[in-house]
Amino acid sequence: MQPTIWRGDRVVADLHFFRTHDINRRDVIVYKRENTFFVKRVEAVPGDVIEGKGGTIFLNGKALEEGFEKPVEPADSFLLTFGPVEIPPGQYFVLGDNRPSSLDNRSPAYGPIKENEISGLALFVYNPFNHSHDKRLARE
Numbered sequence: 001m002q003p004t005i006w007r008g009d010r011v012v013a014d015l016h017f018f019r020t021h022d023i024n025r026r027d028v029i030v031y032k033r034e035n036t037f038f039v040k041r042v043e044a045v046p047g048d049v050i051e052g053k054g055g056t057i058f059l060n061g062k063a064l065e066e067g068f069e070k071p072v073e074p075a076d077s078f079l080l081t082f083g084p085v086e087i088p089p090g091q092y093f094v095l096g097d098n099r100p101s102s103l104d105n106r107s108p109a110y111g112p113i114k115e116n117e118i119s120g121l122a123l124f125v126y127n128p129f130n131h132s133h134d135k136r137l138a139r140e
Contacts, residue, residue: 001039002098004028004137009127011039011137015120023092023115025059028122028137031094031113039122040094040104040113044087051083052106057095058084066099082106090115 005011013030023029027042044050044059051058057066079100087093091112096102105112122137 001028001041001096001102004041004097004135005039005125006127008129009125011122012124012126013120013122017121018118021121023118029092029094029113030119030122031117032119033117037119040096040102042092043095044085044093046087046089046091048087048093049084050087050093051085052079052081055080055099076107078106078108082108085112087112092118 011030015030023042023045025042025045025048028039029042030037030039032038043057043064049060057064079102085093085105091114093105094113095104095106104110124136
């Protein structure tokens with residue numbers, strides 16, 4: 001999730017948030033798969049169509065203005081080009097902010113995130129050794 005979250009950072013999450021709120025695009029979520037917690041950014045919600053072409057990500061036909069580094073050769077081909085994928089009900093498409101090397105929904109083996117896998121909303125990231133990196137993640 002670099003540059004948002006770096007090795008050594010700690011994440012504070014609200015594990016009850018999605019009991020009363022919808023999951024939105026751009027939310028940074030915590031989810032669990034095979035007894036491991038992951039933190040990724042929601043880029044597509046049910047009904048959206050997402051696609052990667054040459055390292056640019058398109059959501060519902062429009063290029064995302066992300067501000068993240070785009071993958072460049074020799075990245076795995078699925079990081080550069082994928083889809084189009086229509087997101088079914090109850091599922092979400094997540095990407096890591098470290099676009100050139102993130103294991104995320106662009107990988108055919110990874111698959112979309114099911115709503116019941118989502119544990120909570122990441123609220124804040126802090127580093128006990130580097131407070132200049134502390135930041136708020138959650139939506140206002």
